[in-house]
Amino acid sequence: xxxxxxxxxxxxxxxxxxxxxxxxxxxxxxxxxxxxxxxxxxxxxxxxxxxxxxxxxxxxxxxxxxxxxxxxxxxxxxxxxxxxxxxxxxxxxxxxxxxxxxxxxxxxxxxxxxxxxxxxxxxxxxxxxxxxxxxxxxxxxxxxxxxxxxxxxxxxxxxxxxxxxxxxxxxxxxxxxxxxxxxxxxxxxxxxxxxxxxxxxxxxxxxxxxxxxxxxxxxxxxxxxxxxxxxxxxxxxxxxxxxxxxxxxxxxxxxxxxxxxxxxxxxxxxxxxxxxxxxxxxxxxxxxxxxxxxxxxxxxxxxxxxxxxxxxxxxxxxxxxxxxxxxxxxxxxxxxxxxxxxxxxxxxxxxxxxxxxxxxxxxxxxxxxxxxxxxxxxxxxxxxxxxxxxxxxxxxxxxxxxxxxxxxxxxxxxxxxxxxxxxxxxxxxxxxxxxxxxxxxxxxxxxxxxxxxxxxxxxxxxxxxxxxxxxxxxxxxxxxxxxxxxxxxxxxxxxxxxxxxxxxxxxxxxxxxxxxxxxxxxxxxxxxxxxxxxxxxxxxxxxxxxxxxxxx
Ligand code: GH3
Ligand code: MG
Numbered sequence: 001x002x003x004x005x006x007x008x009x010x011x012x013x014x015x016x017x018x019x020x021x022x023x024x025x026x027x028x029x030x031x032x033x034x035x036x037x038x039x040x041x042x043x044x045x046x047x048x049x050x051x052x053x054x055x056x057x058x059x060x061x062x063x064x065x066x067x068x069x070x071x072x073x074x075x076x077x078x079x080x081x082x083x084x085x086x087x088x089x090x091x092x093x094x095x096x097x098x099x100x101x102x103x104x105x106x107x108x109x110x111x112x113x114x115x116x117x118x119x120x121x122x123x124x125x126x127x128x129x130x131x132x133x134x135x136x137x138x139x140x141x142x143x144x145x146x147x148x149x150x151x152x153x154x155x156x157x158x159x160x161x162x163x164x165x166x167x168x169x170x171x172x173x174x175x176x177x178x179x180x181x182x183x184x185x186x187x188x189x190x191x192x193x194x195x196x197x198x199x200x201x202x203x204x205x206x207x208x209x210x211x212x213x214x215x216x217x218x219x220x221x222x223x224x225x226x227x228x229x230x231x232x233x234x235x236x237x238x239x240x241x242x243x244x245x246x247x248x249x250x251x252x253x254x255x256x257x258x259x260x261x262x263x264x265x266x267x268x269x270x271x272x273x274x275x276x277x278x279x280x281x282x283x284x285x286x287x288x289x290x291x292x293x294x295x296x297x298x299x300x301x302x303x304x305x306x307x308x309x310x311x312x313x314x315x316x317x318x319x320x321x322x323x324x325x326x327x328x329x330x331x332x333x334x335x336x337x338x339x340x341x342x343x344x345x346x347x348x349x350x351x352x353x354x355x356x357x358x359x360x361x362x363x364x365x366x367x368x369x370x371x372x373x374x375x376x377x378x379x380x381x382x383x384x385x386x387x388x389x390x391x392x393x394x395x396x397x398x399x400x401x402x403x404x405x406x407x408x409x410x411x412x413x414x415x416x417x418x419x420x421x422x423x424x425x426x427x428x429x430x431x432x433x434x435x436x437x438x439x440x441x442x443x444x445x446x447x448x449x450x451x452x453x454x455x456x457x458x459x460x461x462x463x464x465x466x467x468x469x470x471x472x473x474x475x476x477x478x479x480x481x482x483x484x485x486x487x488x489x490x491x492x493x494x495x496x497x498x499x500x501x502x503x504x505x506x507x508x509x510x511x512x513x514x515x516x517x518x519x520x521x522x523x524x525x526x527x528x529x530x531x532x533x534x535x536x537x538x539x540x541x542x543x544x545x546x547x548x549x550x551x552x
Contacts, residue, residue: 010126013126013277014126017066020270035047035113039102041098042097042098045094045101048097056341059072061268061271062363066124077112081104084097141166142167142186143166144167144185145188147188153238154170157240158170163451164244164450164454164492186211188213189213191212194230209232210230213233214233215235234246241443241444244447244450244454256378259283260374261302261377262286262287263298264286264307265307265308265321266288266290275288275308278369279370292313292321296328305376305381306336307335307336309321310339318351318356319350319354322336322351322355333384336355392446392464395464398466401464402526404463405421408522409521409522411475412516416517418517419517420473420479420482420516421473422471422473422511423470423471424448424452424471424511425468425511426469428507429507440498440500447498448493451489451493451496452489457474460474482513483544486511486513490543493509494542510541512533514526528547532545532547
């Protein structure tokens with residue numbers, strides 16, 4: 001749903017704008033003096049450099065802060081004076097520069113400079129809006145709305161989804177979209193309901209993800225559904241594990257494209273604060289830094305998805321900082337995007353060659369800033385995931401799960417809290433593969449990982465340890481609690497019905513648990529949980545066993 005800026009953010013943006021206006025009035029007075037001095041005395045021509053730098057800064061920042069006309073005029077004046085400022089830095093003859101300036105001023109530049117301040121009276125209203133589609137907050141039960149005319153099928157879907165911890169609501173066809181449905185996260189709808197009046201229906205769904213139940217495969221129908229905004233088509237909604245898999249993907253994607261961690265570095269304090277406000281109100285986590293010399297320590301502390309940086313920051317040069325960051329392998333893949341008012345494409349390419357990834361040309365509109373940051377954060381995390389997440393289940397890969405486990409072990413030692421580690425393994429899984437094929441086996445593995453992801457806390461660590469073996473770390477959790485949670489999961493997983501070759505079957509899993517904090521190393525805790533798991537296997541599977549050392 002398009003969401004306007006909250007009045008609090010709007011007020012802050014207005015305050016910033018006023019601060020910029022006040023400061024710029026003084027800056028422009030200084031600019032006029034600089035130009036006058038340079039035009040009157042050849043010893044003062046070096047003041048042209050300060051004048052050029054100010055115009056360059058205004059051209060980059062004024063538009064972003066709402067003074068588009070001022071920014072455009074400053075750009076025009078900047079371009080005109082640039083050759084003279086360059087002559088000054090190259091040490092050309094002062095008197096010759098002074099005469100050229102005089103000529104420029106006589107040709108109308110003097111009038112333009114003195115009337116620059118009048119553009120401070122023309123600002124766009126603070127009214128940026130950006131799309132903030134609904135997002136399921138972490139740890140809140142996701143709400144799914146179903147519109148399926150077949151009552152029996154609808155009941156089956158509702159019960160199946162409830163097992164995974166979704167809250168499910170239903171609406172029958174013809175029923176109006178009731179008030180108070182603002183918490184719905186995803187909609188499932190039968191294709192027949194999308195005929196004729198269906199278009200009106202979908203318009204009510206705003207930007208919610210939509211799964212359509214449809215067994216029609218022809219191009220025209222599918223194209224029409226895609227045009228209506230349907231995100232996924234499912235043939236057989238009674239296959240609950242497959243359906244949940246789709247739901248999980250869509251919800252995770254929706255959430256992921258809206259969140260991200262952005263670090264911004266700019267020495268212009270107003271501009272920096274403006275970027276920070278805009279990005280945070282767009283739902284991103286932001287760390288703003290006006291002192292580039294703290295870049296390395298802040299990066300290590302904040303670990304952003306992307307880094308946005310100005311090209312010129314006082315004594316520091318953005319591209320040089322980018323190159324310096326690449327000295328450390330840890331930051332080799334961090335996307336670095338420069339804010340630049342440079343229109344010189346060659347210079348931009350040069351900067352890219354020195355370690356940057358892309359440019360955003362100043363002035364940057366609020367909407368563009370939020371959208372570009374979201375997309376780039378999402379892409380960056382997708383790439384990161386390819387490296388660290390298991391492709392079948394989306395869970396942490398073995399090595400990363402172990403690293404996280406060791407980190408939690410260290411935290412337990414430092415803060416003295418209790419955490420639990422669990423090893424899980426599917427029971428008689430070889431038989432599943434042998435009877436129904438490897439593909440069906442994969443569906444079962446995915447179903448268990450979805451169940452775990454959905455039912456455990458977002459702070460829990462879930463890894464695919466081996467083929468059909470999983471590792472869990474439950475931080476700040478006592479043993480009784482962990483056993484209770486895992487036993488409930490065992491029972492619910494056993495109730496899931498899988499479909500293959502017109503046969504229905506169920507699968508169970510076993511778990512072994514150990515108190516992470518009770519062992520000297522994370523490795524020893526894993527071994528203890530693994531032993532407990534095999535005790536469980538011998539004791540009849542489908543349940544949870546606590547490591548022997550932890551029972552006392
Ligand atoms: P137990 O209850 O004692 O754990 O018996 P089990 O049959 O589950 O154990 P076993 O270790 O004999 O078999 C595990 C099977 O899991 C063998 C292997 O082919 C299968 N497997 C491992 N990784 C995957 C995978 O990614 N997909 C599929 N479909 N099967 C896998
Ligand atoms: Mg097994």
